[in-house]
Amino acid sequence: MRISAASDASLIDAIAGADIARFTDDWRAAAGQMPRAEAPVGVAVSGGTDSLALLLLARAAFPDAVVAATVDHGLRAESAEEAAFVATICARIGVPHAILPPCPAMLAGGNLQDRARAMRYRCLADWASAAGAPWVAVAHQQDDLAETFLLRARRGAGLGGMAAMLPLRPLARGMTTTLVRPLLGWSRVELSALVHAAGIEPVEDSSNCHPRFDRSRVRTLLAETPELPPARLALAAANLRDAETALAWVAEREWAARAEVADRWVALDLAALPRELRRRLVARALRTVADAPPPRGSGLDRLIAAVDAGKVATLAGVVVRPGPRWRFAPAPPHRSP
Structure with a gap:
């Protein structure tokens, strides 16, 4: 992972005006109202392609109404370095950033990926509440919808299980913070092009392609099977x-x-x-x-x-x-x- 020698402004200037307008429309459709300085959007950023694209789009669309956070799960040796990488990018584009430490007790027992997700959302909810952010935006996108659809179908899920993720829902039980997914209409390819146009090489999490995980195997299947176009599965x-x-x-x-x-x-x-x-x-x-x-x-x-x-x-x-x-x-x- 690296950042090019481009100036700070160029990280945002590299984003096309049409992409900013599209993102703004998608945000409004999902959240219903726009962030402002006194009520910013909190962006969850791991350092991967999708979350970096979300960060850049949010910063371009809402210049004075974005804060960001990275949850350091502590599950991989590289996680601290990746969180510091995100902090560097946020500093360059003028977005306040926090690194949230792991809560090991919340990772005990059960499916590790599910536990890590629950811990991440709880940490983000506490952080957003303290930061005065009514929303936390996450970078789920069109390919994620397709992968989840196939995973749930394979398990024999019913209608609710195979239905697309909600663009808006409570982030954590008992919290007023709202989870927003403004990128559900964007493909992974589109987001990757946006990040690379800004001169950023994103974090690559090796677990995303490890055959040990169901989602990784489904991701490989979609990449190798033209008869399963992610956009059509996401539409379903x-x-x-x-x-x-x-x-x-x-x-x-x-x-x-x-x-x-x-x-x-x-x-x-x-x-x-x-x-x-x-x-x-x-x-x-x-x-x-x-x-x-x-x-x-x-x-x-x-x-x-x-x-x-x-x-x-x-x-x-x-x-x-x-x-x-x-x-x-x-x-x-x-x-x-």
């Missing part, structure tokens, strides 16, 4: 997102008409509903009573099949009783022998 994911939004709207309407909610119990009329709407309403009833996300997939399907058969069933600490209106209530505590 976007279409599924539209369908998911429509189903969520219908489910909300049916919940209002069919659910009776009282203190720690729910009565729910599921008559004559399609299977997917029944699943969604049952999941919401479980979540309402347990005040926690219910299990998905086969566990939920087994519960519905059991109650349909006239049996009392329990899932996620909630007991469900059959009848014209299913009743959901907290399961009684287990008695010690």
Whole structure:
């Protein structure tokens, strides 16, 4: 990784006016309002191609309303050097930058990549709140949509799982900071060209092409298979997102008409509903009573099949009783022998 000998201004001047206008429109479509000096956008920058492109575009579009941060996971020997590399670029273009230290306790157990992502978002949420930034922008782009679509399809995911990432959502539970993805319409090739035009050689994370990881293998498959164009797969994911939004709207309407909610119990009329709407309403009833996300997939399907058969069933600490209106209530505590 290196920066050319070009002047500081040239890093931004290398970005075409059309790209700045396109990014500004994409930001407005995703976030709904523009950053300002007193309410800047926080940009998450790893030093890779996509996040550097996001940094340069944001700086060009919102000159006085950008702050940046790099989370040093401490998972690779090069991570401290990469964070310092990003700090150098930010200093040259006049963007305040913070290096966020790792939280080792949050990386223990489970899938390491999932844990690292959760830790990164939590660190970014705390940093953005302290910096007065209502948004944290991340650099997910069109090729990421295509890769995720294939990964989820391979696992047999449903509509919600294969739908495109949301361009706007809460960053972390219990935090007011919003996650924004303004690059979902940009390809990896476009972003790479923008970074190289600025004379920057980005960080290359070797794990991105290591066959040990599912996403790396899917990325290789897409690169080697012209019959799977990322733009078309991303379009399919976007279409599924539209369908998911429509189903969520219908489910909300049916919940209002069919659910009776009282203190720690729910009565729910599921008559004559399609299977997917029944699943969604049952999941919401479980979540309402347990005040926690219910299990998905086969566990939920087994519960519905059991109650349909006239049996009392329990899932996620909630007991469900059959009848014209299913009743959901907290399961009684287990008695010690």
